[in-house]
Amino acid sequence: MQVFNNNVVLAERGADRAVLLGRGIGFGRAAGAAVQESAVQEHFRAGGLQPPEHLARLIAELNPEIIALARELAENAQFMCDVEIPDSTVIAMADHIRFSIDRAAQGIRMPNPLRWEVSQFYPREYSFGLKALGHIRKAAGVSLPEEEAISLALHIVNAQFAQNSAQNTMTRTAQLTSLLSQVFDVIETALPNHEIDRDSTAAARFVTHLRYLLQRMIGRGRDPHQVEDAMLSLSTKVADEYPVAYNIAGKVIMMLQMELDTNCSDDEVVYLSLHIARLMRTPR
Secondary structure: OOEEEEEEEEEEOOOEEEEOOOOOOOOOOOOOOOOHHHOOEEEEEEOOOOHHHHHHHHHHHHOOOHOOOOHHHHHHHHHOOOOOHHHHHHHHHHHHHHHHHHHHHHOOOOOOOOHHHHHOOOOHHHHHHHHHHHHHHHOOOOOOOOOHHHHHHHHHHHHHHOOOOOOOHHHHHHHHHHHHHHHHHHHHHHOOOOOOOOOOOOHHHHHHHHHHHHHHHHOOOOOOOOOHHHHHHHHHHHHHOHHHHHHHHHHHHHHHHHHHOOOOOOOHHHHHHHHHHHHHHHOO
C-alpha cells in the first residue's frame, strides 16, 4: 500500500492496482501495510496508459464530495448516452468541475469554440451536459455557464472514442469534433448552390458514419486493409453514378488523412460517396 493522504491510498492485489478512497483509510498507515476492506468507500482503476500513481495524486487533491458528484454524473451519462464511463473519466470530470467552480467564484468565463459542433454532432452528450449543470447547481449551489456543458459533453465523447483507442485524449476529441465540422465545410464549398441541412436525418446518419470512419482511420494508422475486388467494381459504379459526390468524398478523405496523419482504404471513399449523395438529395 502507498499512502497519498489520510483518505487516499494506492493498493495492489497480485497484478491488480487500484486507488482506494475512504475516510481515514490511510491515517497512520505505513507503506506496505494491508488495507482494511471495511474502510474502502470508493475504488478507481487508471486503465489505458494513465499510471495509477498519477490518478492517485489527482484524487488526493479533490474533495470527496466532488468525486461523488462526478460519479453520479457518470452514471447518468451511461444511461443517457449508452457508453461505458471509465474511472479515469470520472476523475477527469471531477477535476474539471472543481476548476469550473473555482472559475465561477472568480467571475471567469471560458468561451468554448465547439458549441455548435457539439450541440449538432453529439446531441445526447450535449443534453447530458446541460442536465449536468442543473445537477451541479443543486449539489454544489453554483450556477456554471453553458460553455461548461460543452466541456462535460466532450468528456463523454472522449470516453466513447477511448473504448476503441486507449491513446485518445480530450485534445484528440476536440480535434475530431472540429474535423466533423470541417467535413461539412468541404462539402458545402464544393456545392456552392446547395446548402446542406445539418439538422436533417440524412445529416445525422452522415455524422454517425463519419464518427465510425474516424475511429477506423485512427485504429488502422498508416496500414489500411486490402480492398476486395467486388468493392473495386462497386467503386467504379459509384463514381459513374455519383461523380460529384465521389469527387467530394475523395477531397474529404484526403483532408482527413492529412489531419490525422493516417492512410485510408479506397472502399471508404465508396461508402462516403453514397452518404454525400444522400445529403445532396435532401431538400433544404
